[in-house]
Amino acid sequence: MSWLITFFRSSIGRKLIMSLTGIFLITFLIVHLIGNLQLLYNDGGEAFNTYAYFMTNNPLIKTISYGLYFFIVVHAIQGILLAIYNRKAKGSKYAVNTHENASWASKNMALLGILVFAFLMLHMGDFWWKMKQNQLDMVTYASFDAPVKDLFTRVSIAFQELWIVVTYIIGLLALMFHLLHGFDSAFQTLGIRHKKYTPLISLVGKAYSFLVPIGFAIIPLYIYFGK
Amino acid sequence: MKLNLKIWRQSGPNDKGYFDMHSVEANEHMSFLEMLDVLNEQLISEKKDPIAFAHDCREGICGTCNLVIDGRPHGPQKGTTTCQLHMRQYKDDDTIVIEPFRATAFPIIKDLVVDRSSLDGVIQAGGYISVNTGQAVDANAIPVEQEVAADAFDSATCIGCGACIAACPNGSAMLFTSAKVSHLGKLPQGKVEHKKRVQNMVAQMDKEGFGLCSNVGACEAECPKEISLDNIAFMNRAFIGSVLTTED
Ligand code: HEM
Ligand code: SF4
Ligand code: FES
Numbered sequence: 001m002s003w004l005i006t007f008f009r010s011s012i013g014r015k016l017i018m019s020l021t022g023i024f025l026i027t028f029l030i031v032h033l034i035g036n037l038q039l040l041y042n043d044g045g046e047a048f049n050t051y052a053y054f055m056t057n058n059p060l061i062k063t064i065s066y067g068l069y070f071f072i073v074v075h076a077i078q079g080i081l082l083a084i085y086n087r088k089a090k091g092s093k094y095a096v097n098t099h100e101n102a103s104w105a106s107k108n109m110a111l112l113g114i115l116v117f118a119f120l121m122l123h124m125g126d127f128w129w130k131m132k133q134n135q136l137d138m139v140t141y142a143s144f145d146a147p148v149k150d151l152f153t154r155v156s157i158a159f160q161e162l163w164i165v166v167t168y169i170i171g172l173l174a175l176m177f178h179l180l181h182g183f184d185s186a187f188q189t190l191g192i193r194h195k196k197y198t199p200l201i202s203l204v205g206k207a208y209s210f211l212v213p214i215g216f217a218i219i220p221l222y223i224y225f226g227k
Numbered sequence: 228m229k230l231n232l233k234i235w236r237q238s239g240p241n242d243k244g245y246f247d248m249h250s251v252e253a254n255e256h257m258s259f260l261e262m263l264d265v266l267n268e269q270l271i272s273e274k275k276d277p278i279a280f281a282h283d284c285r286e287g288i289c290g291t292c293n294l295v296i297d298g299r300p301h302g303p304q305k306g307t308t309t310c311q312l313h314m315r316q317y318k319d320d321d322t323i324v325i326e327p328f329r330a331t332a333f334p335i336i337k338d339l340v341v342d343r344s345s346l347d348g349v350i351q352a353g354g355y356i357s358v359n360t361g362q363a364v365d366a367n368a369i370p371v372e373q374e375v376a377a378d379a380f381d382s383a384t385c386i387g388c389g390a391c392i393a394a395c396p397n398g399s400a401m402l403f404t405s406a407k408v409s410h411l412g413k414l415p416q417g418k419v420e421h422k423k424r425v426q427n428m429v430a431q432m433d434k435e436g437f438g439l440c441s442n443v444g445a446c447e448a449e450c451p452k453e454i455s456l457d458n459i460a461f462m463n464r465a466f467i468g469s470v471l472t473t474e475d
Contacts (some may be wrong), residue, residue, distance in 0.1 A: 011399075011439045012429060012466045082439055084392035086397035089438030095233075095246065096298035096324045107396050109441060109467065185326040185442040191464025193457055 012189075014082060021075035021190035026208070030221055033168025033215045040222055046141045052213035053148040056131070076117050105181040112178040119171025127151060139182055142168055159223035168220045172213040178210035228253055228314065231322040232266065234278055240334050242341075246324075255315035259302065262294060262314055279338040285310040285340030287451065290388030294339055295326040300390035300449045303377060308451040328389060330398035332436045343433040346403060350387075352431035353424035354407045356417050367417050380408035384452045391454070397438030402446040404432045405462035407453045412465060422469040429466050434442065434445050 007013040035055065038048040055061050104114065130136055136149040158164050183205030187193070192201070230251050237244030251269065253262040260282050267277035283291040292309040296302035317323065328337050332345040358364070362469040383406075391402035408425055411417030417424070438460060446455050 003475075007470050010429060011433050011437075011453070011467075012463055013470075016467060040260075081443075086399070086438040086441070087248075089331050090329065090396060090397040091398065092329050094295060094298055094326055094329060096295075098298040098325070102396075102443045102445040104260055104442040106346060106441060143235075152247060181442075187464060188442045188456065188460055190441075191460045191462075191467065193460035 014078065015189045018075060018082070019079050019186040021078075022186045024068075024071050025075065026179070026186075029212055033212055034144055035214065036219060038215040039152065040157060043152060046143070049139060049148045049150060050141065050144050052131075052151050072120070072204070080111050081123075081227045103181060106185070109178065109181060112174045116171060116178055119167065119174065122129070122167060123171070126164075127154060129155060133138075134169050148161040155219075156223055160164060161218040162224070162225070164225045165202065165220040169217055171216050176209055176213040177184035179212070183209055228255065228319040228321075230233040230314075230317060231263070232321060233318070234339070235325045235326045236278070236338055236392075237327075237335050239337060244335070251466050253314050255313065255317075257313065258310055259294075259296070259312040260283070268472045270415055279336070279340045280377070281340045282310060287311045288386060288453075290386035291392065291458050293328050293341065293343075293388055293390065295328060298326075300328065301388075301451050306453045307452060308386075309453075314453045320474050328393035330392045331388075332398060332400070333389060333392065341389075343387075345437070346387055346400070348435050349400065349404055349428055349431050350407065353420070353428040354411070356411060357420060358416075365399060365440065368410045371414060375413055379410050379413040382413070382454065382458055385410070385450075386452060388451060390449050392437065392453060394445040394449035395438065395440075396443060396445065397441055399440045399446075400432050400435070400437035401440040401459045401462070402450060402454055402456070404428050405458035408462045408465060409458045410459070421465065422473050425462065425469045426473070429462070 008017065035051055036048075038051055040049045056063075131149055131151055131154075136148075136151060136154055138147040139150045139153075140147045184202055187198075187201050192198075232249045232251060233246050233250060235244060236247045249266055249270075251262060251266040253265060257344075260280070263278065263280055281293060283289040285292070287308045287310060290308070293300070294302070294309045296309065296312070300403070301309050303308060304312050304315075304316060312459055325339065327333075327339045328341045328343075333341040333343055336342050343353055344406045371439045385403060385406035387403065389400075389403065392400050408421075408428060410425065412421040442456070442459075444456060448455065
């Protein structure tokens with residue numbers, strides 16, 4: 001098994017971890033967004049709350065969610081360790097720095113990642129933690145046989161606060177820039193680069209990086225301005 | 228034309244170093260290195276220490292003339308080395324900032340000269356093919372497809388200057404190492420040792436203290452031979468594939 005340790009300690013092995021965990025997070029965000037868009041229904045939270053009930057009680061989804069927590073932590077810790085290592089490998093900086101040869105996001109992935117992480121902490125503290133700690137009211141719906149936690153109302157209250165809405169927009173902007181470089185980068189790290197497919201991956205990456213954060217941003221904006 | 232030069236001076240590897248201002252009278256036909264020669268002659272006649280900078284072929288093939296000019300390795304001109312940069316790119320009274328390549332694996336020897344033996348370490352770990360001694364093999368004994376030969380040749384044009392490492396914010400040597408891995412790994416003569424070569428060269432690259440690749444792409448943008456990021460992708464999949472499919 002020592003070959004595995006050697007592999008994951010090598011430069012390319014460490015980047016492989018970043019890439020695979022990153023792609024897992026990208027997949028998760030799509031599912032998360034589609035589920036959360038149910039917050040936009042004006043149905044007193046029925047669709048969203050019963051969906052949240054299903055997501056927190058289904059054993060398969062519960063297992064995947066533990067994987068998700070683990071992968072976020074691995075991605076974040078590994079990302080920070082890499083940034084520190086790379087800074088040492090560069091040593092000193094130039095007096096003149098050009099911006100012509102690379103994108104800003106690609107050079108600031110750790111900063112963007114830390115912003116995303118800080119946002120995640122706030123986000124999970126506000127909703128996920130309160131849900132886990134049973135700090136939410138229970139509601140019953142005629143169409144559903146069990147009482148469910150009223151996360152919908154918690155979200156609706158939170159997004160009445162301007163500072164929370166602004167923080168979400170900042171967090172999502174950081175995510176957008178993180179993905180604008182990260183999406184393509186993850187495939188390059190895997191060695192997936194091809195005259196036919198790379199332009200397609202790039203296009204999907206751009207679309208994803210803009211649309212997913214915008215999709216998430218619609219929710220606080222809609223609740224803040226719409227109600 | 229009169230030029231104002233802000234040049235990095237450092238007397239040895241452990242010296243702190245500082246910027247010095249000089250001015251020099253040049254003409255637009257001079258190459259960048261000739262302009263520095265004029266400055267050095269001026270310094271010598273003033274009994275001052277001339278500026279140490281490295282150069283050899285002065286025709287873009289040896290990869291020795293490594294300077295960072297206004298923040299760009301080999302200067303602002305695309306796809307050329309410093310020795311191929313000419314003063315017609317500049318105007319009278321321009322100020323030019325000249326710095327050495329910066330990376331922990333490239334310690335400064337003096338002024339603008341860095342020690343690039345870390346790149347030799349990477350080459351020694353696998354940048355070759357093994358052939359038995361004896362009679363020279365017939366050049367056409369192994370047929371190579373034209374596309375493959377051209378592709379391998381594109382990678383082979385790397386001159387080992389290290390500008391990719393100088394340009395990289397992580398001081399990563401992935402473009403250089405991958406150019407060698409692709410050049411040899413794409414040809415039938417090099418395929419024999421390909422899997423072992425990738426692992427050994429990557430291991431040595433890591434050992435020399437180069438950073439990790441964040442796919443920033445500054446290397447490709449600054450490379451005087453325009454070596455493509457395709458090479459890095461090739462090495463990534465070769466390395467992962469090789470680790471997974473070899474027995475040791
Ligand atoms: C849900 C949120 C996130 C997603 C979808 C995501 C996605 C990605 C992807 C796809 C990559 C490219 C991997 C590669 O180049 O091979 C990446 C790189 C990176 N991520 Fe994230 N990430 C997220 C959160 C974070 C967090 C919280 C941190 C740190 C605190 C972080 C730090 C980094 C760093 C430093 C890199 C650059 C690694 C490198 O190329 O050297 N990311 N991320
Ligand atoms: S890849 Fe380009 S920049 Fe890097 S060493 Fe080779 S020629 Fe120089
Ligand atoms: S001196 Fe040889 S490449 Fe410039």
